[in-house]
Amino acid sequence: MGLRKVACVGAGITKFVRRAKETGRELAWEAAKMALDNAGMTLADIDCVVIGSAPDAFDGVHMKGEYLADGSGGFCKPVMRHFVGGGTGVFSPIHAWQHIASGKFETCLVVTEEKMSSCFPAPAGAFITIFDHTTEQPLGPTLIWIFALEMNRYMQRYGLTEADIAKVSVQNKFNAIDHPAAQLPGKITVKDVLNSEVLAWPVKRLDISPASDGAAAIVLTSEHKARRITDKPVWVSGVGWALDTAYWATRDLYYPQYVEKAARMAYEMAGIREPDKEIHIAEPYDPFDYKMLHHMEGLLLCKRGEAAKLVADGVTARTGRLPCCPSGGALGVGNPIAATGLMKIIELFLQLRGEAGKRQVPGDPRIGVAQAWGDLMQVGTVVVMSR
Amino acid sequence: MSKEILPGTPLSSEEFEKSITIEEHPTLEYRWDDGIAIGRYLKELKEGRIIARTCCGCNRTMLPPRMFCELCYRPTDEWAFVEDTGVVNTFCVTRVNWDASRRGPDEPPLIPAVVEIDGASKGMGILHLLGEVDPKKVKIGMRVKAVWKPKAQREGKITDIKYFKPY
Ligand SMILES: [Zn+2]
Numbered sequence: 001m002g003l004r005k006v007a008c009v010g011a012g013i014t015k016f017v018r019r020a021k022e023t024g025r026e027l028a029w030e031a032a033k034m035a036l037d038n039a040g041m042t043l044a045d046i047d048c049v050v051i052g053s054a055p056d057a058f059d060g061v062h063m064k065g066e067y068l069a070d071g072s073g074g075f076c077k078p079v080m081r082h083f084v085g086g087g088t089g090v091f092s093p094i095h096a097w098q099h100i101a102s103g104k105f106e107t108c109l110v111v112t113e114e115k116m117s118s119c120f121p122a123p124a125g126a127f128i129t130i131f132d133h134t135t136e137q138p139l140g141p142t143l144i145w146i147f148a149l150e151m152n153r154y155m156q157r158y159g160l161t162e163a164d165i166a167k168v169s170v171q172n173k174f175n176a177i178d179h180p181a182a183q184l185p186g187k188i189t190v191k192d193v194l195n196s197e198v199l200a201w202p203v204k205r206l207d208i209s210p211a212s213d214g215a216a217a218i219v220l221t222s223e224h225k226a227r228r229i230t231d232k233p234v235w236v237s238g239v240g241w242a243l244d245t246a247y248w249a250t251r252d253l254y255y256p257q258y259v260e261k262a263a264r265m266a267y268e269m270a271g272i273r274e275p276d277k278e279i280h281i282a283e284p285y286d287p288f289d290y291k292m293l294h295h296m297e298g299l300l301l302c303k304r305g306e307a308a309k310l311v312a313d314g315v316t317a318r319t320g321r322l323p324c325c326p327s328g329g330a331l332g333v334g335n336p337i338a339a340t341g342l343m344k345i346i347e348l349f350l351q352l353r354g355e356a357g358k359r360q361v362p363g364d365p366r367i368g369v370a371q372a373w374g375d376l377m378q379v380g381t382v383v384v385m386s387r
Numbered sequence: 388m389s390k391e392i393l394p395g396t397p398l399s400s401e402e403f404e405k406s407i408t409i410e411e412h413p414t415l416e417y418r419w420d421d422g423i424a425i426g427r428y429l430k431e432l433k434e435g436r437i438i439a440r441t442c443c444g445c446n447r448t449m450l451p452p453r454m455f456c457e458l459c460y461r462p463t464d465e466w467a468f469v470e471d472t473g474v475v476n477t478f479c480v481t482r483v484n485w486d487a488s489r490r491g492p493d494e495p496p497l498i499p500a501v502v503e504i505d506g507a508s509k510g511m512g513i514l515h516l517l518g519e520v521d522p523k524k525v526k527i528g529m530r531v532k533a534v535w536k537p538k539a540q541r542e543g544k545i546t547d548i549k550y551f552k553p554y
Contacts, residue, residue, distance in 0.1 A: 015395030019403045022396060030394035117403070122487030133419045134429070135451050136514050138546050140485045145499045146514075148479030153501075156477070156527045180393050200481035200499075201522075214395065245457055249501045249512040250450070253477060 003101040007226035007233035008093070008385065009219050010039025011346040016183045016214035016334030019117035024059060025071035027215035028113040031339075032073050035109065035217035039229055046219070047105035049074040051081040052092035052112040054337035054374070057126035059118050072111035072217075085130075086287060086374025087241070088112065089216070089341015090381040094239045096220045106222045113215040114336035123211050130376055132246075144208075146377060148200035150253040151290040155202060157254040158305035162202050166193035167311045168289035169206055169331050175318060176328020178358040181343070183334030184210050193289075209287045209329075214336035216343050232353045237367075238270030238384030246376050259298025259371060259380035266369070267300075270384040275300045279384075280365035281351055282322060283344035285372040286329040295371055296324060298380065323361045326351065341372035341381070348385045424452040427466065433543040435535050439469045439507050450507040469506030471533035472554065476501040476512045480522040498522055502531060502551055518550030529553055 012034025014020070014027050022030070028051075036042060051072050053064045061067050065081025072079070082088065082095045089112050096108040116123040127143045155165070167190060176185035188206065196206040226233040242261035244251060251257070263275070272278050284295035293307035301322060302310055310316050316324035327333055327347035330340045348368035350356040367386045373379060421429055424440060428451055431438040440452035444459030448467055456463050478500035482490040490496065498517040503510060517525060518534060531551035541547040 013393060015393045015397065017395055017397035019398045020395050021398055021402075022394075027395065034394070120408070125486035128485050132451075133417070134421050134425050135545050138544055139499070139514060139516060140497075141499065141514065142483060142485045142487065144483055145479060145481060148481065149477045149499065149501055152479055153477035153527070180391075181395075198480075199483050200479045202479070247451070247457075249476075249514050250510060252510055253501070 004103055005223040006097045006100045006220050006236045007223060008236060008349050009221050009226050009229045009233055010035045010041065011218045011349050012038055013181050013216040013343060013346055014214050016181050016212045016336055016339070018183065018210065018212065020115070020213035024061070024068055024113050024115045027115065027213065028068045028071035028111050031215035031217040032071065032109055032111045035219050039219045041219060041229065043073045045107055046073060046077065046109045047107045048078040048099055049109045049111065050092060050095045050099065051079065052083070052088040052338040052342065053081065054083060054085060054088050054114055055126060057119070058114065058116045058123050068111070068113055073109050084375055084379045084381065086285065086337055087341070087372045087379035087381040088338040088374065089343070090345065090370055090372035090383055091241060092338065092342055093218065093220065093236060093345050093383055094241060094381060097236050097239050100220055100222050106225050108220045109217065110220060110342065111215065111217045112338040112342040114338050115213045116211040116336060117213050144200045144203060146248065147288055148203040150377065151202050151288065153253045154290055154294060160308050162194060163190050164308040164312065165207065165290045165293065166190045167308070168286065168292045169193050171311060171317060172286055172292070172325045172329040172331040175326055175359070176332025179328045179333050181214065181333055182328055183212055185328060185332050203288065207289045209331045209335035212334035212336040214334060214339045216339040216346055218342065218345060218349065232387070234349045234352045235386050236383060237386045238266035238272065240265030240269070240382040242380050243375070244378040246378060248376050248378060253377070255304060256294055256298040256373065256380060258378060259295055259373065259382070260300065262380035262382040263299045263371070266382040266384050270386065272384065275369070276302060279322070279367050279369050280363065281326065281348065281361050281368040282324045283327060283347055283368070283370040284324060285341065286325055286331050287335055289331060291373065292325060292329065295373060299369060299371055299382070318359065318361055326359055326361050341370070344370040344372070345383060345385070352385060352387045424454045428452050429543040432545065432547045433541045435538065435541070437469050437471055437504060439467050441465045441467050447508040448506065448511065450504055450511045450513060469504050473502040473504040473531060473551070475517070475525065475527055475529045475531060476503050477527055478517060478525050496522055498525060500551065515548060516550040517552065519552035
C-alpha cells in the first residue's frame with residue numbers, strides 16, 4: 001500500500017475522576033507531558049499534534065481543539081482535532097497513524113481530553129441535540145433511552161437475562177481495582193447491579209459507566225524513529241473505522257454492523273484471519289455492560305449471542321483465554337469519553353510491553369485489539385496493536 | 388509509564404457542590420427547517436396519515452421519508468402512504484427525562500419504543516412512545532396502533548401522534 005509502519009513509543013494518563021480541579025488544558029498538559037517523558041522525548045521532537053475530544057457542549061467551551069491546543073503541545077505546530085462522539089478515543093491513534101503512515105510526519109503527539117463535570121445539571125442534557133430536531137427531539141429523548149432500547153433488543157434476540165449482562169460490570173469494576181487512574185473500581189456482585197436504581201429498564205445505575213473528567217496521551221512515530229527511541233515499540237498494525245446511518249431506528253439494534261465493518265478493515269490490514277484465535281487481548285468499548293458483549297460480537301471475537309457465555313465462563317477474565325477489558329474498562333476506570341478510548345489503547349501498549357504491573361495478562365500477549373463506539377450509536381473505531 | 392501516582396486532583400462532593408457557577412443566559416434559539424421530505428411527513432401527520440418515500444433502486448419504502456436513498460445514492464422515486472399500525476421492535480421503561488431529571492412519583496413511567504410501521508420496509512422503525520398499556524405487559528413483537536390527537540389540536544409535529552397503543 002506504500003504505507004509506513006507506525007509505532008507507539010510512550011503513554012501518559014491522568015486519574016479519571018468525577019470532578020477534577022484541573023481545567024481541560026491542565027489535564028491535557030499532564031497527560032501529554034507524561035507521554036513525552038515516558039518516550040524520553042521533548043516537545044521539540046514532535047512534528048504534529050492530534051487532539052481528540054467529544055462534544056463541545058460538555059464543557060460549554062466552543063472550538064475545544066483550539067482551546068486544548070496549548071496544553072496538548074500544539075503551540076505553532078500542525079494541529080488537528082477530530083471528533084466521532086464516543087468513538088473518538090480510538091479514532092485518535094488512527095488520525096495520528098494517517099499523519100505518519102503517509103510519510104508526511106515522523107512523530108505525532110496524540111492527546112485526548114474530556115471534562116464532563118462542567119455541564120449542569122447533568123451532562124446527559126447536552127445530548128438532546130444529537131437527536132433529529134424535527135422527528136425525535138419533541139419526544140424528549142435522552143441517550144439512556146436508546147441504550148435501554150438497544151440492550152432490550154439484544155437481550156430479547158438472544159434470550160439473555162439482566163443477570164447475564166450484569167456479570168460484565170462485576171468483572172470490569174473488579175479489574176479496575178488494579179488501575180491507578182480508576183474512578184469506580186470495586187468488588188460488586190450481580191445482585192448489587194440488579195438492585196441498583198432502574199434508570200430506563202433494563203438499564204440500571206450499575207450497568208453504566210460514570211461521567212468523568214480525565215485525559216490520556218500517547219506518542220506515535222515512524223519505524224526508524226521508534227527503533228532509536230525504544231527497544232519495545234508497539235506497532236499500530238491495523239486500523240478501521242465505519243459510520244452507520246443516523247436513522248438509528250431503521251436498523252436492527254441487536255447487532256453493531258458498523259463495528260464489524262471497522263474490525264474487518266483493521267484485521268485485513270493486520271493480516272488477521274481468525275480474530276477469535278489470533279487476538280490475545282481485547283479492549284472493547286464498555287460504557288454500558290451490554291456494550292462490551294455487543295462489541296465482542298461485532299469484533300468477531302465470538303459468535304453472535306455468545307459473548308455473555310464467555311464472560312460467565314471466565315474466558316474474558318484477566319487470566320482467561322481472551323481477556324476483555326483487563327484495564328477495568330469504562331465501567332471501572334471511568335468514562336471521560338475521548339480519553340476512555342485512548343486509555344484502552346494505552347492498556348494494550350502496556351500489556352504488549354509486559355509493563356501492566358498487577359494488571360498484566362499472563363501468557364506474553366503479542367496481539368491486541370481496542371475499539372470504541374459512539375455518535376448516534378453508529379460509529380465503530382478499531383485499532384489492532386502488536387509487537 | 389513514568390509516574391507511580393497519576394496527576395489529577397479529584398474534588399470532594401462538597402467542593403463539587405459549592406463550586407462557583409458563572410451563569411450565562413445568551414439568547415440563543417434555533418429555527419430549524421423541516422426540509423423537503425420531513426416537511427411533507429409533518430404535513431401528512433397533521434392530516435392523521437403517515438407518509439413514506441419509495442426507492443426503486445433497493446425497493447425500500449422508507450420511513451422517515453427522505454429525498455435521496457443513502458444505500459443507492461440516487462433520488463428516491465415516489466410518495467407512499469403507510470399504515471398507522473406496526474410492531475414493537477424494542478422498548479424500555481423509564482422515569483428519566485431528557486435532562487436526566489426524574490419524572491414525579493405520581494407520573495407514570497415513559498415507554499419509549501422503536502415501532503416498525505406496517506407498509507414500510509422491514510426494519511423501518513421510528514422512535515415514539517407507548518401508552519394505554521401496563522409497562523409490565525409490553526412485549527417485543529407486540530402489535531400497536533397510533534393514537535392521534537384530535538384534528539383541531541394537530542400542529543404538523545411528530546407529537547400529533549400522542550403515542551402508540553396495543554391493538
Ligand atoms: Zn435505494
